[in-house]
Amino acid sequence: MTLNRRQFIRSGAGLAATTLAAPHVYAAGHGGAPRVVVIGGGAGGATAARYINKDAGGAIEVTLVEPSRTYYTCFFSNLYIGGFRTMDSLAHSYGTLAAEGINVVHDYAVDVDRGARTVTLASGATLPYDKLILSPGIDFVDGSVPGWDVTMQNRMPHAYKAGSQTELLKAQIEAMPEGGTFAMVAPPNPYRCPPGPYERISMVAHLLTQTNPTAKILLVDPKEKYSKQGLFEEGWQKHYSGMIERIGPDFGGANVSVDPMAMTVDIDGSVENVDVCNVIPAQKAGVICERAGLTEGNWAPVDGRTMVSRMDADVHILGDASEQGDMPKSGFSANSQAKVAAMAVRAALTDSRMFPAKFSNTCWSLIAPEDGVKVGAAYEATEEKIASTDSFVSQTGEDAALRKATYEESLGWYDGISADIFG
Amino acid sequence: MQTILRHAAAAVLVAVATGPGMADDFGDADEGARVFRKCQACHAVGPDAFSRTGPHLNDLFGRRAGALDGFDYSAGLVRMGNDGLAWDFASLDAYLENPKAFASDTRMNFVGLKDAEDRADVLAFLRQYSDSPANIPGAAPTAAPREVELSDDILALVGDVAYGEYLSSECLTCHQADGGATGIPAITGWPEEDFVVAMHAYKEKIRPHPVMQMMAGRLADDEIAALAAYFGGL
Numbered sequence: 001m002t003l004n005r006r007q008f009i010r011s012g013a014g015l016a017a018t019t020l021a022a023p024h025v026y027a028a029g030h031g032g033a034p035r036v037v038v039i040g041g042g043a044g045g046a047t048a049a050r051y052i053n054k055d056a057g058g059a060i061e062v063t064l065v066e067p068s069r070t071y072y073t074c075f076f077s078n079l080y081i082g083g084f085r086t087m088d089s090l091a092h093s094y095g096t097l098a099a100e101g102i103n104v105v106h107d108y109a110v111d112v113d114r115g116a117r118t119v120t121l122a123s124g125a126t127l128p129y130d131k132l133i134l135s136p137g138i139d140f141v142d143g144s145v146p147g148w149d150v151t152m153q154n155r156m157p158h159a160y161k162a163g164s165q166t167e168l169l170k171a172q173i174e175a176m177p178e179g180g181t182f183a184m185v186a187p188p189n190p191y192r193c194p195p196g197p198y199e200r201i202s203m204v205a206h207l208l209t210q211t212n213p214t215a216k217i218l219l220v221d222p223k224e225k226y227s228k229q230g231l232f233e234e235g236w237q238k239h240y241s242g243m244i245e246r247i248g249p250d251f252g253g254a255n256v257s258v259d260p261m262a263m264t265v266d267i268d269g270s271v272e273n274v275d276v277c278n279v280i281p282a283q284k285a286g287v288i289c290e291r292a293g294l295t296e297g298n299w300a301p302v303d304g305r306t307m308v309s310r311m312d313a314d315v316h317i318l319g320d321a322s323e324q325g326d327m328p329k330s331g332f333s334a335n336s337q338a339k340v341a342a343m344a345v346r347a348a349l350t351d352s353r354m355f356p357a358k359f360s361n362t363c364w365s366l367i368a369p370e371d372g373v374k375v376g377a378a379y380e381a382t383e384e385k386i387a388s389t390d391s392f393v394s395q396t397g398e399d400a401a402l403r404k405a406t407y408e409e410s411l412g413w414y415d416g417i418s419a420d421i422f423g
Numbered sequence: 424m425q426t427i428l429r430h431a432a433a434a435v436l437v438a439v440a441t442g443p444g445m446a447d448d449f450g451d452a453d454e455g456a457r458v459f460r461k462c463q464a465c466h467a468v469g470p471d472a473f474s475r476t477g478p479h480l481n482d483l484f485g486r487r488a489g490a491l492d493g494f495d496y497s498a499g500l501v502r503m504g505n506d507g508l509a510w511d512f513a514s515l516d517a518y519l520e521n522p523k524a525f526a527s528d529t530r531m532n533f534v535g536l537k538d539a540e541d542r543a544d545v546l547a548f549l550r551q552y553s554d555s556p557a558n559i560p561g562a563a564p565t566a567a568p569r570e571v572e573l574s575d576d577i578l579a580l581v582g583d584v585a586y587g588e589y590l591s592s593e594c595l596t597c598h599q600a601d602g603g604a605t606g607i608p609a610i611t612g613w614p615e616e617d618f619v620v621a622m623h624a625y626k627e628k629i630r631p632h633p634v635m636q637m638m639a640g641r642l643a644d645d646e647i648a649a650l651a652a653y654f655g656g657l
Contacts, residue, residue, distance in 0.1 A: 051592065332596060339592040355589045358641070360596075362634055378637050390640060392633040405534075412606025416597040 008055055033061050034349040037119050037129040039109045041066025044135030044334030046421045049102050051342035051385035059350050063103040063127055076414055077162035080179055080202030081170045096423025112292035131345050135318040136286025138192050144282035145185055146257035155260040157279040160172045172276045179214040180275035183265050185256055186221040187280045190330045192320050197280055200364040205240040206368055219246040220267055222254035234396045235367035285321035299323035304381030305357050306344035307337050316341040316352030325385025333361045357381045364410035372407030448543055455489050455548025458541045468552045476617045484553035486510050495612045499528040532608035570624040579645050582652025590646055591653050611657040618651035
């Protein structure tokens with residue numbers, strides 16, 4: 001921490017004294033190398049920071065603002081709940097980014113002054129930028145599940161930002177009384193990781209079949225349909241028959257409130273006692289987007305051709321926070337979008353070339369041991385939105401060898417994307 | 424010659440437990456030529472064979488593991504070779520049965536030959552291309568026809584490396600830039616032509632993988648050439 005702060009302060013002091021190298025291609029107002037500030041060190045932000053910094057040879061100064069010193073990936077955190085991954089295997093540091101020359105600042109970005117082009121940190125420091133990348137992920141919509149707010153997250157965890165919440169949820173499941181009830185309140189669209197809640201149900205079911213086979217799972221869902229539904233339903237029938245009950249909107253799944261102190265869930269007037277309750281609230285863009293005045297409704301609209309904000313040509317918004325069109329909110333999408341934004345930012349700030357935007361996404365889910373499935377699509381950007389051009393999804397009835405191969409592929413993907421994001 | 428080979432194979436196998444399947448027996452080389460089709464996308468053997476995505480397999484028997492000049496092996500195979508592993512029937516049989524169990528970091532992205540007879544056959548086939556005390560039958564080279572018919576124009580395209588570098592960023596969400604391969608194959612350092620052929624084989628849905636079919640399906644010929652040039656140089 002001290003080192004990072006000191007580096008940061010030294011960098012700022014250097015700029016003030018204009019002792020930096022001669023100007024580069026971009027005529028930055030302050031006379032030094034153009035400055036990019038990236039807010040958020042996840043799949044979008046860390047990738048963007050690395051790709052902007054890559055081969056720039058110091059031509060662009062990149063600062064990454066991320067409060068966590070250790071980042072736990074949301075992707076694969078369900079596998080921790082199922083017992084297939086350790087929490088350590090989901091942990092990543094920013095050491096490689098720092099070694100590559102990115103100024104990694106562990107602090108919260110609390111405000112953006114778009115007129116002055118500065119970011120204010122919780123510590124009080126301000127960071128000037130020529131281009132700003134916002135990749136803050138999600139925050140929760142207040143009041144979306146009556147009775148729940150973040151002060152109740154220890155009684156009813158969301159576990160939708162990985163780390164201590166995920167560990168808490170697993171510990172609560174393991175401590176459930178024999179034959180007890182696990183409930184999940186699933187979120188309305190759009191939200192981070194469309195198959196995520198259902199993969200989580202699968203992993204909870206797997207854990208319970210090992211430790212508490214008479215336990216029940218109650219899935220309260222406001223949506224008519226969900227991602228990979230046929231695949232999950234087939235898998236639940238095959239592996240966890242009789243354990244999982246889903247209550248969709250036809251049966252009141254959209255009219256839910258909770259009482260975290262009493263540990264009850266009220267589904268359309270019918271009150272259920274539960275032992276563990278995983279509340280995944282409705283979601284919105286990370287709150288810094290709102291503070292920067294870049295949101296419309298819950299999300300931050302962008303032009304998918306470069307991921308630039310519709311409201312500010314000097315701000316690019318990536319990943320879950322952005323409203324771009326057809327791409328799902330996923331780590332894969334954020335990583336894909338980051339590369340397009342990085343290319344555009346580098347082209348704007350240096351003499352590097354501009355190429356057409358290409359995007360893709362694949363989401364793997366684990367239903368049971370070695371029973372993996374996937375869904376994916378390719379995308380292109382028009383002026384209007386990012387539009388899907390091709391897609392595929394695993395089929396029901398696939399043989400065990402293919403499902404195992406799909407699972408093994410997902411492990412390879414985790415290693416690949418982690419190396420791409422964090423080095 | 425057959426007798427000599429069996430004898431030699433038995434000799435190196437003293438310490439290896441062999442089941443009733445007689446796994447120390449070379450099989451039928453003609454059958455092996457058929458089995459070898461599974462290997463041909465990456466490996467060549469015979470006169471004029473050269474290393475492609477996988478190393479060429481001439482003089483394989485007795486060759487130190489991971490030791491062919493100029494081929495980019497996984498660190499594990501190189502280490503095993505440095506530790507004294509020279510390919511013989513027993514080690515090749517084990518490697519082919521389950522490549523990743525034998526060498527966990529191997530870049531040979533092949534599920535393995537589970538059938539002992541298939542392995543015995545293909546090893547008999549390959550044995551023909553290694554020097555031995557006996558004569559080596561003059562079998563035809565296995566230079567395989569390409570998986571897809573590609574025009575000379577496509578093969579002659581010179582890839583734009585800078586464009587390839589940008590396009591490669593999409594590949595690197597799954598494939599690792601340093602050539603690491605854990606569940607998803609390495610795509611660095613391939614001969615450009617092999618890369619181009621493989622991508623067109625996905626694009627035309629001759630190769631089955633749905634993600635790769637989708638990714639390749641949207642790449643133009645010059646984009647495939649650009650990627651081949653970029654990854655070929657890594």
